[in-house]
Amino acid sequence: MLSELTEKLQKNSVKVVFIKKDGSERKMICTLNEMLIPDSKKPKTKSQIDSTKNILAVFDTEKQDWRSINLSQVKSFS
Structure with a gap:
């Protein structure tokens, strides 16, 4: 899941x-x-x-700032 999510995040x-x-x-x-x-x-x-810690830092495009996501708590992504 991590590699798929990271790949999508890096593209869009x-x-x-x-x-x-x-x-x-x-x-x-x-x-x-x-x-x-x-x-x-x-x-x-x-x-x-x-x-x-299974944490991924991502840029929140709505809040225009960096946020952390606990990967074990991800329910879905699209």
């Missing part, structure tokens, strides 16, 4: 549905495509994955 914006830390469901439109991220918000490092 993706709608990800996941369970937040507080237990509520969140739908987020996000990306890892640098062409869709403003220059001032572009990542300073290449890796957006914290494999020790």
Whole structure:
């Protein structure tokens, strides 16, 4: 799942549905495509994955900021 999600995020914006830390469901439109991220918000490092915690950093295109997703809490993406 991680490789499929990451591949989609690198190409375009993706709608990800996941369970937040507080237990509520969140739908987020996000990306890892640098062409869709403003220059001032572009990542300073290449890796957006914290494999020790199963966390993926993504750019939320609606809030225009970086957010973290716990990959074990992802319900769907499209």
